[in-house]
Amino acid sequence: MKLDLPRYTERFGATSLHGVQRVYELDSGFDDGRSMSETLTRVGNDQIIDIERRMAIVIPIKAERLRLLEGVLSGIPHDCLTIIISNSPRQPVDRYKLEKDALLQFNRFVGRDALILHQRDPGLSEAVKETGYTSILGPDNVIRDGKAEGMVIGMLLAKMAGKEYVGFIDADNYVPGAVNEYVKIFASGIAMSKTPYTMIRVSWIFKPKMSETGLYFSKWGRVSELTNQHLNSLISYYTGFETEVMRTGNSGEHCMSIKLAELLTFSSGYSIEPYEIVNVLEEFGGIIPTVNQDAMDKGVEVLQVETRNPHFHEDKGDDHLKEMMVASLGSIYHSKICPPKLREKILESLRGRSMLDEGQPEPPAPVRIEPFRGIDMQQFAKILSKATTYTQ
Ligand code: GDP
Ligand code: CO
Numbered sequence: 001m002k003l004d005l006p007r008y009t010e011r012f013g014a015t016s017l018h019g020v021q022r023v024y025e026l027d028s029g030f031d032d033g034r035s036m037s038e039t040l041t042r043v044g045n046d047q048i049i050d051i052e053r054r055m056a057i058v059i060p061i062k063a064e065r066l067r068l069l070e071g072v073l074s075g076i077p078h079d080c081l082t083i084i085i086s087n088s089p090r091q092p093v094d095r096y097k098l099e100k101d102a103l104l105q106f107n108r109f110v111g112r113d114a115l116i117l118h119q120r121d122p123g124l125s126e127a128v129k130e131t132g133y134t135s136i137l138g139p140d141n142v143i144r145d146g147k148a149e150g151m152v153i154g155m156l157l158a159k160m161a162g163k164e165y166v167g168f169i170d171a172d173n174y175v176p177g178a179v180n181e182y183v184k185i186f187a188s189g190i191a192m193s194k195t196p197y198t199m200i201r202v203s204w205i206f207k208p209k210m211s212e213t214g215l216y217f218s219k220w221g222r223v224s225e226l227t228n229q230h231l232n233s234l235i236s237y238y239t240g241f242e243t244e245v246m247r248t249g250n251s252g253e254h255c256m257s258i259k260l261a262e263l264l265t266f267s268s269g270y271s272i273e274p275y276e277i278v279n280v281l282e283e284f285g286g287i288i289p290t291v292n293q294d295a296m297d298k299g300v301e302v303l304q305v306e307t308r309n310p311h312f313h314e315d316k317g318d319d320h321l322k323e324m325m326v327a328s329l330g331s332i333y334h335s336k337i338c339p340p341k342l343r344e345k346i347l348e349s350l351r352g353r354s355m356l357d358e359g360q361p362e363p364p365a366p367v368r369i370e371p372f373r374g375i376d377m378q379q380f381a382k383i384l385s386k387a388t389t390y391t392q
Contacts, residue, residue, distance in 0.1 A: 001188045002028040002042050003305065003356035010235055010245045017235070018202050018278075018303045026181060043188040051187040055255070056081040056387070058154030061171035062096060063088045064314065066102050069171050073106050075179025076169070077118050080116040080184050083152040083157050084171075090118070096182040098170050101392055115157055115392045116340025119143050119150050123387025128156075131316060131380045135370040139250045148272035152369055155261050158371070160381050167255035170313060176179055178309035186255035189280070189303040197260040197284075197300040204311035217310065219342045222249040223321060227328045231344055234278070234332060236288065248304045249274045250328060260300060261372075263292050268367040272330035275366065277302070278335045287337050291353050326355050332361030 002025040006018035010372050026266040028042045037041055057080045059072060069084075076082055084103060088095035096118050118126060125142045128134070135154060138144040143153065151168055167186045173179055182202050189200030205215040227249035236242045248254070250273050256264075263283065267275035277355050283290050284300045332338055333346045348362060384390055 001026060001048065001184050002036075003188060003192075004039055004047060005039055005041055005192075006303065007039075008245070010239065011175060012235060012238065012281055013059055014284045015280055015300045016311055018304060019145065019245050020247050020306050022230050022306050023181075023185070023308050026184065026308055037189045041192060045192045046251060047185060047191050048187040049077075051165065051190050052079040052183065054163060055167060055183075055186065055190075056064055056083050056154070056158035056161060056166045057169055057183060058083045058085060058151060058158065058168055059171050060150035061086045061088060061099065062147075062150075063170045066098055068104055068174060068314070069099060069175045070106065070379055072173050072179050073103065073173055075173075075176035075183075077180065077183050078110065078112055078181060080167075081158070081161055082112065082164060083117055083154050083161075084114070084116040085154045085157075086116065087119040087145060087150055096389065100389075104391070112392075113171065117153065117157065117387065117391070118389035119145075119153060121158070121387045121389040122322065122383060123390065124153065127380050127383035127387065131326070131375045133370070133372060135368065136158040140316050144268065146269040148266050148268050148270075148369065151272060152266055152372065155258070156375065156377075156380065159258050159262065160377050160384075163258065165257055166261060168252060169261045170252045172314040174312040175309060178307065178311060181307055181309050183252045185305045185307065189255070189305055190257070192303065193257075195299045195301050197263075197295045197298060198255055198303070199250045199256045199260060199280070199301070200254060200303045200305065202253040202308045203247045203251065203304050205307050206310040208312060209309050209315075221250070223324045223328060224248075225347060226325065227332075230342065230349070231274060231277055231331050233342050233345065234281070234335075237342060238285070238337075246277065246304075250324070262296070263295060263371050263373060265371055266367065266369040269327055269333045271327035271366040273337075274328045275331035278332055278337070280335050282335060287336070322355055326350065326351070326363045327366055331366050333363055334365040 003023045004021040008019045012018040057076050086096050167384050186200050207216050208215045231246040231249045264279050329346050
């Protein structure tokens with residue numbers, strides 16, 4: 001892959017937030033010895049495959065169409081470990097079983113490593129409870145519903161499998177070629193990172209929508225525009241300079257080194273993606289003290305890379321949009337580093353769009369999921385092996 005070097009960077013304590021980088025060639029071929037210009041970089045195919053071998057791709061899924069899942073599976077490079085975490089209904093039709101059958105059939109043909117697990121499997125809940133990871137459990141002692149919860153379980157499985165990197169790809173993507181590009185971007189971003197504590201987020205070039213006159217290639221989704229605006233305000237408040245650096249606040253397609261992932265506190269449901277950025281600033285922004293001195297010494301990087309493929313996924317309607325917006329802005333609003341002025345602006349944004357119910361003074365505080373660094377993985381693996389839906 002051939003891509004830009006970051007053109008500018010916001011530095012915030014030990015964190016470097018890089019501006020969006022563009023892809024020039026999806027496949028940059030063999031190294032032919034020709035020198036590159038000083039502003040482009042080439043990540044060779046050998047290097048990409050070497051990183052893919054050390055990477056797990058987590059697919060969170062809840063009641064998506066099977067055809068879409070099959071397409072996504074076909075787009076994931078062979079050498080990655082695929083991990084599906086499902087929260088699909090099991091009655092009246094056992095949709096988890098359909099997903100599992102589709103995965104096993106796919107694996108039989110391509111001979112690939114993959115894991116699948118149901119988020120609400122009692123054996124899984126037992127494994128997290130016994131290892132003391134209770135912040136992911138609901139009042140019924142079962143893992144809570146929610147996309148973030150599924151992703152965190154996926155990260156635990158990636159760590160358990162000894163992977164160094166974990167990437168996330170939604171199951172509702174219509175374009176397998178786009179999925180393939182996301183993983184190449186993850187690997188290239190990792191290759192370009194200068195620290196073991198790194199995150200790569202995908203910025204979609206277009207998110208096409210149907211309109212009366214045909215396809216309209218819009219640049220931003222309604223939620224992401226607002227999330228980015230407020231994340232940028234948060235950064236500007238501390239640096240004193242207005243910025244537009246953050247473009248991927250809601251990006252479901254992103255990847256992290258396990259070394260970084262296991263230090264982060266996550267925020268429940270659909271607020272996980274923006275809160276990852278907020279939490280990186282909380283932990284490594286130098287505003288409040290941290291226990292993670294090694295990451296402070298080595299630095300934390302966030303790279304953002306713009307795709308070549310447009311992003312086509314399922315349209316989930318206005319209620320979903322509202323849920324995402326309130327959760328995303330709520331995760332910024334309730335951060336301990338959110339200044340009162342920004343809180344006011346967030347409230348204005350939500351009220352102006354009638355996103356808060358009558359008599360609701362503020363967005364609800366998203367539930368937090370603690371870092372998973374301290375979990376005894378051997379014990380976790382041992383208990384998990386008895387979970388009935390766990391299939392590899
Ligand atoms: P959007 O694309 O950000 O608007 O959100 P989606 O509704 O498409 O969700 C993103 C991905 O998360 C999809 O693959 C969903 O099927 C999946 N997902 C949503 N809720 C849950 C959940 O509770 N658990 C799991 N494991 N996956 C979920
Ligand atoms: Co989607």
